[in-house]
Amino acid sequence: MLDIKELSASIEGKKILKSFNLKIKAGEVHAIMGPNGSGKSTLANILSGRKGYEIEGAISYEGKDLLKIPIEERAQKGIFLAFQYPTEIPGVNTNNFLKTSLNAIRKFRGLKELDSLEFLKLVKEKSKNLKIEEKILSRQLNVGFSGGEKKKNEILQMTILEPKLAILDETDSGLDIDALRIVSDGVNSLRNKNRSFLIITHYQRLLDYIKPDFVHVLVNGKIVKTGHSELAQELEKDGYEGVATAR
């Protein structure tokens, strides 16, 4: 599904990713762990199409050159980014935003656009499953949301938009145990043989709830170690430095 080859990326002359390689097959869950400044968020940004990076190397998504696809089309083709810091958009109703987004994506996929009633029914069901209070949906998008509410809202969007490749950029940071469970339930309920996840995190904690197929350790813009879910526990014990040096 996703094949990243020799990816190097820099911003304002500063090199962040260096000869980065990663392959994700359909249905797989990959976790990327690494210390601050190792390039985790840069990877999420590049995959979703944020501007401002100088990029070398190749990324193929479903056999196409991802770097040539505009941001919104990547989203329409199934790439979803759960933002580390979701943006506030004053005056825009959360429900309305989500409906506009869903219909843009459905239109691209050749599906019938949902009318307000159909959409509300869907949202009601999904938010109930995730135990997200409906009242946040009638508020302005992310305005005045607590950190936890913002993250839960990202996960709700993910479950409604049904992406093919979901990238979670430190969705777990700043969450209490209950919110963490909601986020994990959201991810686990969406797991299937066609859908892949790239989970970026600092801590092993999230991976107690979501069992990844692969764990990669990213240090200084490079994957220094790849393993299975036990690697996350190792990291917790020995720290990034320990794992990075003990090759």
Add this chain to the structure above:
Amino acid sequence: MKQQELEKNKEYKYGFTTEIESIRAPKGLNEEVIKFISKIKKEPDWMLAWRLKAFTRLKSLKEPNWQKPKYPKINYQDLYYYSAPKSASDKPKSLSEVDPKLIETYKKLGIPLQEQKRLSGIAVDAVFDSVSVATTFKEELTKKGIIFCPISEAIRNHPDLVKKYLGSVIPITDHYFATLNSAVFTDGSFVYIPEGVRCPMELSTYFRINASETGQFERTLIIADKGSYVSYLEGCTAPMRDENQLHAANVELVALDDAEIKYSTVQNWYPGDKDGKGGIYNFVTKRGACRGKNSKISWTQVETGSAITWKYPSCILQGDNSVGEFYSIAITNNHQKADTGTKMIHLGKNTKSKIISKGISAGFADNTYRGLVKINSKANNARNYTQCDSLLMGNKCGAHTIPYIENKNSTSSIEHEATTSKISEEQLFYCNQRGLNQEEAVSLIVNGFCKEVLQQLPMEFAVEAQKLVGISLEGSVG
């Protein structure tokens, strides 16, 4: 149609001209032309005398020049002051008698002239090139004693009301463009809501400039008698044209004791092309008098068109406890200019006013909010709240906020808040990442920014206005 023209039409959605033979007054501004207009309108002598008085006054007035947008000198002798579709001298008795070409134009504009109207509950007094062609729903309104007709008709049939109120809010001595309008106005709407009557539907007029080189001088007069209520909608589009066109309308509102008038405008006239060539000059005088106690006048405007928009819908809060409101969205793109705002003149006790202004500027455009809040010495406990928000797109446009405050009463309270912001890259990226393209994203964010004003519009209008907000800013973010 040639390819090039097709392209042009794509740029301005409402850019088409209907080929209808026009009757025109000869070019130029003089007594003869005014007499011609008065005659063709079959006006009584007092009306002609009123016009000529205004014209005499006009000769001693100069065009104001304190506004921010400057414009090339207008040669008033080179304009036509009257133009009417030929078929109108033979007024149709029903819709089936209306020139099918006109109907076609209305359809293109999306005016629901037939059965849809009944369903949407709108009565349309459609003004096509200065002459009202079809007035609908008249019967239902007549039953309630409501008068809703072309002002030319009101001058003939309701002279007492017209004599009493015409020019009572905007006197013929007011200022250059208002006085010009008084001398040469061609048509417009007249509304009278009798005592205690709540108008059962939104009254609506679509204005449309059509014949080439015709300045438009509309005149609207709305009177809400004691305890009555009316909501009036005005919306306009114009066909594409190269030379500039002057539009100087006058709108007068009078609210008596306990009456309420809600006046909503969606203005979408030809703004000129991308390089600032052509477009309408929209120099309009709109003023409402809250003459009675507990009366209320509320202006809502969505201004997206015209090369230059220059207007200040105002409220004179004369009656005790009267309320004035002004909700405005002004969008300027490419080389458009807007200098708009309001005047709230507090004369009575416990008068209240509220101003919410949202200015959006993109491209090379320049957007000015200019407003006056004046509290007179007798206006005890007067209150005003003003909020002016500006949104900038790109780095070549301008936004200015010029609030004037004159307070002569120490028991009053005046609040003013202002913000200036830009659409952030973060917001755009977030929307793009959720599958929205740049234009959809801008439209969504800007609609959010304007929400407080859009909410004031009647339902039917709000949907149209939201679309318009998006269309107006197309191509503004590269």
